[in-house]
Amino acid sequence: MADPTPLLSQPNNTETEPSKHLPSLGSTIEKCIGEFNWSQFLQGALISLSWLFDAQQTFITVFTDAMPSWHCTGEDQSSNQISNVGSILQSGPTPEIWNNCYSTMSFNDVCNLPKGSWAWNGPAHTSIISEWDMECENSIIAGLPASSFFLGCLIGGLFLSTLADSSSLGRKNMLLFSTLLMAVSSLLTTFSPNIWIYSLLKFITGFGRATIGTSSLVLASELVGKRWRGKIGVIGFFCFTIGFLSLPAIAYANKDSSWRNLYLWTSIPTILYCILVKCFVQESPRWLLVRGKKEEAITTLKYITSITQSNLNLAINNMTSHEENNNLNVDLFYALKNLLERKWSSRRLLLIMALGFGIGVVYYGMPLGLGNLSFNIYLSVTFNALSELPSSLVTFFSIDKFRRRVALPVFCILSGVLSIMSTIEGKLWSNIQIWFELISFFSACTSLNIFLIYTTELFPTCVRNSALSMARLSMVFGGAFSPLLVSAGREQKFLCYGVFGLAIGISGVFGVFLPETKGRTLCDSMDEEENIGKSSCDILAST
Incomplete structure (x- = not known):
């Protein structure tokens, strides 16, 4: 039940009161939002659902661009009967051609075989490789679609990162725009006539999805109180995992159908989701207040809370005037300038981006390389x-028990060693290489989690978002290289998982050159972080 007394009741002579007595915008919103309720949970769940579709488009090329399985064949001249490896040939290719085909199967390379000596196990339209006869294309061409996707993510992250704060879009519309662009371009992908149009559409898909995760996380956290922001954000991570898990189920149900069906079955639900976002998702009340849209902010807060309109009006009228300018002065490029102007911050940023590159190569590349x-x-x-x-x-x-600058290199190096071990050939190794790959991927995921937390602790509040954005962009940049390695790994496994292991293992070493942040209080300004040895951060951390 709402408190009958005004939240921010002020004396009648508010005009003569110093502005410093007015509470901050953040504290006002916290009081207005009140206790966590079902409306806020449903809003957060609906917003976080975008991560599910994001995951599907991120890893869909694992199936659509995979090298299909094949078998050796022999064609009987009289009956045109096709015989597989295990059958008894009565007529067909010469023994030399047959033996060559059979021995080549272990290397999964059909480029040196005559066309009549092998065939795909399933219909040619199950993969772009078989449909467009790309089995013998070089790794750059074969990996171009997936690389185009990650390149689109990189460029989209650079150009769209500040639009969620603009007066024309905001958090909700940015989420809607990004998701809709990803969905429409994915739907158009089903009509791709060749590898070049397909790669262009993958680029647009990546460009659109670049800000989905950020917009979703920010919007969901700004619709709930401080106590629940971390918990509501976890819903998005679980939705991403569910989206990842849904792909093999959809792919298996369409294993004999065209690869185009996978884009169809993932893009249409995403378009329907965009309609739900347009109709039911509320805009961030904080963003509305900063932009001076008081009435819309009141409507949003009334929808997600049980507070009375009179209390909302009083709180908002007391706050908006002097908070508005403070929130408009800082943008991504201003913060980046601050980061690069100081030697210690630019050094940390470069080290963090080097770490992110190696982690991104493995995190995005390993699922793409499973077909190898x-x-x-x-x-x-x-x-x-x-x-x-x-x-x-x-x-x-365990994050409170980990020393960041120790745990991060350990998990990176462990992931790298196991990734390299998964490339070892041999009957025994072939049976257990999937376990090496799984533990390597688990270690890479744990490295990623620590990496993101570590990055937020390494930089002060005034530049933290920009530093984290650059760290994520470095991961995407690493991911853009992984499809090329996956394609090259079809002929030589070490060029895939071996290079993955070297990338994350070497990048992990950069972590030891960063300062430890475990148990340290977060700083707010650049000067405070720079003089941390003498600042209140050190004093608070020791208490």
Whole structure:
């Protein structure tokens, strides 16, 4: 039940009161939002659902761009009967051609075989590789669609990162625009006639999805009180895992159908989701107040809370005037200038971006390279998606016990060593290489979790968002290289998982050159962070 007394009741002579007596915008919103309720939970859940569709488009090329399985064949001249490896040939290719085909199967390379000596196990339209006869294309061409996607993510992150704060869009519209652009371009992908149009549409898809995770997380957290912001954000991480898990199920249901169906089955639900966002998702009340849209802010707060309109009017009228300018002066580029002007902050940023590059190569590349392993692709993708759950649990329960500059290199190096071990050939190694890959991916996911937390602790409040944005962009930049390595790994496994291991292992070493932040109070200004040895941050951390 709402408190009958005004939240921010002021004396009648408010004009003569110093502005310093007025509470901050953040504290006003906290009081207005009040206790967590079902309306806020449903809003947060609906907003976080965008992560599910984001995950599907991020990893869909694991199936659509995979190298299909094939078998050796022999064609009987009299009956045109096709015989597989295990059958008895009565007529067909010469023994030399047959033996060459059979021995080549272990290397999954059909480029040196005559066309009549092998065939795909399923219909050619199940993958872009078989439909467009790309089995013998070089790694750059074969990996171009996935690389275009990550390049789009990189450029989209650079150009769209500040639009959620603009007066024309805001958090909700930015989420809607990004998700809709991703969905429409994904739907158009089903009509791709060749690899070049397909790659262009993948670029647009990546450009659109670049800000989905950020917009979703910010909007969901600004619709609830401070106490629940962390918990509501976890819903998005779980939705991302569910989206990852849904891909092998959808792919298996369409395993004999065209690869275009996967884009159809993932894009249409995303478009329907955009309609739900347009109709039911509320804009951030904080953003509305900063932009001077008082009436819309009141409507939003009334929708998600039980507070009375009179209290809302009084609180908002007391606050908006002198808070508005403070929130408009800081943008991404101003913060980046602050980061690069100081030697210590630019050094930290470069080290963090080097770490992010290696983690991104593995985190985005390993699921894409599962088709290069001697294991069922549907099960391997499912196991990889499931490995993110224990990784989150380990981080959640152990992050307060980890020394960041120690744990991060350890998990990175562990991931790198196991990734390299998964490339070892041999009958015994082939049976257990999937376990090396799973533990390596688990370690990479744990590294990613620590990496994101560590980044927020390394930089003060005034530049923290920009530093984290640059760290995420470095991950996407690493992910843009991974499809090329996956394509090259079809001929030589070490060029895939071996290079993955080297990338994350070497990048992990950069963590030891960063300062430790475990148990340290977060600082707010650049000067405070720079003089942390003498600042109140050190004093508070020691108490």
